[in-house]
Amino acid sequence: MKNTGFDNAEYIKLQSQNIRDRIAQFGGKLYMEFGGKLFDDYHAARVLPGFEPDAKVKMLLELKDDAEIVIVISADAIEKNKRRGDLGITYDLDTLRLIDAFRGIGLYVGSVVITRYTGQPLAEVFEKRLTSLGIKVYRHYPIKDYPSNIPHIVSEDGFGKNDFIETSRKLVVVTAPGPGSGKMATCLSQLYHEHKRGVKAGYAKFETFPIWSIPLKHPVNVAYEAATADLNDVNMIDPFHLEAYGKTTVNYNRDIEIFPVLNAILEKILGESPYKSPTDMGVNMAGFAIKDDNAVRKAACQEIIRRYYSSLVSARQGLGEESDAAKIELLMKQVGITVEDRPVVAAALNKAEETSAPAVAMELSDGTIITGKTSSLLGASASMLLNCLKVLAGIPDEINLISPTIIEPIQKLKTEIMGNHNPRLHTDEILIALSICAATSDVAQKALAQTEKLKGLEAHSTVILSRVDENVFRKLGVNITCEPKYQTKKLYHN
Numbered sequence: 001m002k003n004t005g006f007d008n009a010e011y012i013k014l015q016s017q018n019i020r021d022r023i024a025q026f027g028g029k030l031y032m033e034f035g036g037k038l039f040d041d042y043h044a045a046r047v048l049p050g051f052e053p054d055a056k057v058k059m060l061l062e063l064k065d066d067a068e069i070v071i072v073i074s075a076d077a078i079e080k081n082k083r084r085g086d087l088g089i090t091y092d093l094d095t096l097r098l099i100d101a102f103r104g105i106g107l108y109v110g111s112v113v114i115t116r117y118t119g120q121p122l123a124e125v126f127e128k129r130l131t132s133l134g135i136k137v138y139r140h141y142p143i144k145d146y147p148s149n150i151p152h153i154v155s156e157d158g159f160g161k162n163d164f165i166e167t168s169r170k171l172v173v174v175t176a177p178g179p180g181s182g183k184m185a186t187c188l189s190q191l192y193h194e195h196k197r198g199v200k201a202g203y204a205k206f207e208t209f210p211i212w213s214i215p216l217k218h219p220v221n222v223a224y225e226a227a228t229a230d231l232n233d234v235n236m237i238d239p240f241h242l243e244a245y246g247k248t249t250v251n252y253n254r255d256i257e258i259f260p261v262l263n264a265i266l267e268k269i270l271g272e273s274p275y276k277s278p279t280d281m282g283v284n285m286a287g288f289a290i291k292d293d294n295a296v297r298k299a300a301c302q303e304i305i306r307r308y309y310s311s312l313v314s315a316r317q318g319l320g321e322e323s324d325a326a327k328i329e330l331l332m333k334q335v336g337i338t339v340e341d342r343p344v345v346a347a348a349l350n351k352a353e354e355t356s357a358p359a360v361a362m363e364l365s366d367g368t369i370i371t372g373k374t375s376s377l378l379g380a381s382a383s384m385l386l387n388c389l390k391v392l393a394g395i396p397d398e399i400n401l402i403s404p405t406i407i408e409p410i411q412k413l414k415t416e417i418m419g420n421h422n423p424r425l426h427t428d429e430i431l432i433a434l435s436i437c438a439a440t441s442d443v444a445q446k447a448l449a450q451t452e453k454l455k456g457l458e459a460h461s462t463v464i465l466s467r468v469d470e471n472v473f474r475k476l477g478v479n480i481t482c483e484p485k486y487q488t489k490k491l492y493h494n
Contacts, residue, residue: 073092393450
């Protein structure tokens, strides 16, 4: 069984109190730049076993009477139809999704800010759409020589040109669909306008990773570097914090590089900067909720290997750079791990060699490894899934959960009627077939009931999965990796 290494309840308690303290420090108004994912933070859940994917939302719900959300989106991202890699939807659609999600749990969304606005046509269309939906929209504009020309930035021709965002709560959480949206500049612009109006307000930053209070080369922090290899993020000792306090803390290169500029802007706006280091700006308390360091280290090492395979696949698909995998390989060496530390890899490769066809392996919570092979009826992923459900339910291998007489008509529908070339059933099709059988078969019903036990398990495929199988594993909570190889030599893969 995987050990829980993180106390989620303690984290929510510590985090919400630390934010309350920061609000009080600035006299009752705080603009908090919120980095990373507010919803569905599965990276944190994987590297900090015990961390719940919605932990940050639950923390905000502790403060919901004092909090409002401001969503920032760049006009350039709207114009270029920029998409979120994990969800596959454009930033403007994700803004609507985020509004619905926040409202759905009782958090107040005050407004949307369109940054870098220069009259982009699609940005204007989106602004009109938001306005018609009753959502307040504000415009922020590009500032010449940002962020180097501080006298110009902190002036009526700089931040002064931006719309002032009307807010009504003590805590203003500034978030965005993705990086590069302008969250920090939005917060600083608001400080400028609030100060002009005689209102005391402060700025803080919430980033879960890197965790400042654990060592630089701790696997959890290294896993963050692996996750952001394509962004060239590098964890570093915070030199400003070390000089000011004589204490070693961890931050990342972009925050350290921008700190002198940010500090000068805060001094210009407030008269005196409240911070001596980028670590001072943060409010993250995740490091203090780690209860089993060994469990967390093991989980983070697995995440580094997963990121390595993900980068290899991205490069093979033409969506990433080969150099990203090389960077992660160096990170693996730093923490002393190889792909051999992921048992499902060797199991899948051995099965593929034995059968001369694609194979998939999954490791159950007790360490048992189950494999699936490609057959005339099933793809390797679907085969492995059924085998795992059998083992978890204690069903003998020789018993068929789904009769071939049920599978064959589905194959006929796929190939002869719907025009698909691949007759083998994908994981979604096999689960639907199993659900149908469960209506009349106690054995099938017993197997289907085991799907919840798949959450958090590790799996590996010897070929790049179809989007369908990939999505099914994601929804089941299975941590799947793939060899950077396609099953066929076709140019188009879906």
